[in-house]
Amino acid sequence: MRLDVVLRVVTKLLLPFIIVFGFYVQFHGELGPGGGFQAGVIIGACVILYAIMFGLENAMRVLSVTAVEKMISLGVLLYLGTGFAGMVMGGEFLNYSVLEHDPVHGQHLGITLIELGVLITVAGTMIAIFYAFAGRGR
Amino acid sequence: MSDYFTSVIDHYTQWVTIFLMVAGLYVVVARGNMIKKLVGLSVFQTSVYLLYISPGKILGATPPILSEDFTVYSNPLPHVLILTAIVVGVATLALGLGLVVRINEAFGTVEEEEIFEKGDRG
Amino acid sequence: MVLLTMMAAVVVGIVRLRNLFAVVILSSIYSFLMASVLIVLDAVDVAMTEAAVGAGVSTVLMLAALYLTKTEEAAPRHSPILPMFVAVVIGAALVYGSMDMPPFGAADSPLNTNEGIGYLERSIPETGVPNVVSAVLASYRGYDTLGETVVVFTAGIGVLLLLRRNRRGKAKE
Numbered sequence: 330m331r332l333d334v335v336l337r338v339v340t341k342l343l344l345p346f347i348i349v350f351g352f353y354v355q356f357h358g359e360l361g362p363g364g365g366f367q368a369g370v371i372i373g374a375c376v377i378l379y380a381i382m383f384g385l386e387n388a389m390r391v392l393s394v395t396a397v398e399k400m401i402s403l404g405v406l407l408y409l410g411t412g413f414a415g416m417v418m419g420g421e422f423l424n425y426s427v428l429e430h431d432p433v434h435g436q437h438l439g440i441t442l443i444e445l446g447v448l449i450t451v452a453g454t455m456i457a458i459f460y461a462f463a464g465r466g467r
Numbered sequence: 468m469s470d471y472f473t474s475v476i477d478h479y480t481q482w483v484t485i486f487l488m489v490a491g492l493y494v495v496v497a498r499g500n501m502i503k504k505l506v507g508l509s510v511f512q513t514s515v516y517l518l519y520i521s522p523g524k525i526l527g528a529t530p531p532i533l534s535e536d537f538t539v540y541s542n543p544l545p546h547v548l549i550l551t552a553i554v555v556g557v558a559t560l561a562l563g564l565g566l567v568v569r570i571n572e573a574f575g576t577v578e579e580e581e582i583f584e585k586g587d588r589g
Numbered sequence: 590m591v592l593l594t595m596m597a598a599v600v601v602g603i604v605r606l607r608n609l610f611a612v613v614i615l616s617s618i619y620s621f622l623m624a625s626v627l628i629v630l631d632a633v634d635v636a637m638t639e640a641a642v643g644a645g646v647s648t649v650l651m652l653a654a655l656y657l658t659k660t661e662e663a664a665p666r667h668s669p670i671l672p673m674f675v676a677v678v679i680g681a682a683l684v685y686g687s688m689d690m691p692p693f694g695a696a697d698s699p700l701n702t703n704e705g706i707g708y709l710e711r712s713i714p715e716t717g718v719p720n721v722v723s724a725v726l727a728s729y730r731g732y733d734t735l736g737e738t739v740v741v742f743t744a745g746i747g748v749l750l751l752l753r754r755n756r757r758g759k760a761k762e
Contacts, residue, residue: 354637359718361532362633364726366554370641377649401745408738412731423731436716440727443734450738451554454745455646458561461752462653465568481687483593489680490600497672502609502654506616509647510600513623516639520632530631531721533713540709541631543721547730549635550722551737557642558744564654565751571658 333382340382347375355448359437365444369451376452377459385463397457404450411442480521487514499579501567505560512556519545592629596622609655617648634722 355368380388412423419427425439426432491514494507523542531543567577574582599619606612620643627636708725718724726734 358723359720361720362530362637362722364634364720364723366550367634367637367641370638370646374641374645374649377646381649398749401742405738405742408735412735423735425728432715433717436718436728440716440718440723443727443731444723447734447738450745451741454558454741457745458565458650458748459653461565461748462568462650462657465657465752478687480593482684483597485680485683485687486597487600488683489676490604492679493672493676494604496675500609502651502658503612506603506612506651509616509643510603510619513620513639513643516623516635517626520627520630520635523632524630530633531709532633533709533719533721540721543708543725546632546635546722547725547733549632550638550726551733553635553638553642554737555740557647558741560647561650562744562747562751564650565748568654568657569751577658 337382340378344375344379347378348372351375355444358444359440365447366451368444369448370455372448373452373455373459376456380459380463385460389460392456394457394460397453397460400449400453401457404446404448404453407446407449408443411439411446415439480517484514484517484521487511487517501570501577501579502564505563505567508563509556509560512552516549516552519549592622592626596626613648613651613655616651617644620644620647634720 351368351371354363354371355365358364358368376388376392379391411425415424415427416422423439426435429435429438488511491507491509491511494510495504498504498507523545525539525541529537529540531540531546533540570582571577574585576582576585596619599615599622603612603615603619606615620639623643624636624640627633627639708721708729712718712721712724716724716728718728
């Protein structure tokens with residue numbers, strides 16, 4: 330009987346809820362507290378918890394190091410892409426009102442896209458930093 | 468005497484903020500261990516968050532999420548600035564810890580004075 | 590106010606202790622207390638971020654760094670009188686300066702009457718988003734959020750440059 334049985338069972342039960350809560354915080358950032366940064370840190374912490382409990386190799390098999398590195402850049406690209414899309418459609422950089430037929434919908438679309446970009450970058454950075462620290466000690 | 472007491476209540480948040488700031492500064496300057504300096508730096512940064520957010524609170528108001536039931540809200544502008552500051556703070560902490568790990572591998576220690584001695588000798 | 594006093598006590602512990610593992614755990618408790626104080630001050634978004642970042646990721650990173658270095662602090666060699674004196678003088682000067690600041694919770698201070706309150710009225714007609722902090726972050730001050738995302742990106746790249754070790758035998762790309 331290993332000493333960490335309780336932790337492993339509880340982690341296995343809790344991880345899906347943590348991921349769902351992270352996405353809830355992300356998509357409800359407009360209606361209540363939340364937004365991109367909080368959700369990114371929560372999802373990053375979920376993967377870090379998995380890596381701590383079940384071993385770094387298992388976590389790297391689920392989410393490999395190259396995938397995480399690509400995530401970091403993908404988020405910033407998404408953010409800049411939304412900014413440039415505003416320029417292409419006729420407004421200034423990062424002007425969301427021109428993205429749709431009506432300014433309020435444009436703002437909604439713009440805000441959703443950039444929060445998604447922020448989520449991907451922050452989660453990717455947290456996981457990549459953890460992989461770098463934990464991989465150094467082996 | 469009650470005049471003095473009300474001024475204590477009015478300014479208590481600011482005094483605790485100043486104490487935290489000065490304590491963080493003391494840890495950064497006076498302790499030689501690099502990891503403890505980084506912890507002191509993060510204490511200092513956190514006290515600055517208090518410094519910005521506490522004047523933004525209005526007594527009897529609610530958090531700044533608009534809904535029909537409330538009319539008076541707290542000021543949202545400091546919240547935005549501090550959100551950015553928190554994330555930048557953790558980014559700085561991660562980079563600082565990475566540097567400390569590399570210093571440890573290069574010099575064998577994280578104490579400031581031992582590193583100076585090794586630098587003088589080598 | 591009780592929370593603030595607890596935070597001050599925790600920070601005294603952080604300053605005095607030499608076992609670094611205890612210092613890291615105390616700093617995690619300090620972040621959690623700070624998140625509670627922020628909720629009392631009506632800053633719910635900031636409290637959620639501070640709790641997730643301070644008591645979560647920051648503690649994990651410090652523990653990982655402690656695992657890679659040693660966990661006890663050496664005794665200080667110089668006497669701490671000069672830094673303590675400088676710290677007390679700075680503290681006294683700041684306390685003297687703080688007597689002129691507006692009292693806690695005032696609604697008519699310059700901070701609360703200029704631009705920040707204007708966002709509360711403009712948010713729903715222009716963006717349709719009830720959470721004013723998210724609207725300001727993403728739309729009114731979206732350029733600052735772009736800068737912040739780039740800072741996180743840079744920190745990730747920096748740590749990867751410092752700490753990654755290519756021990757793989759075959760070529761990577």
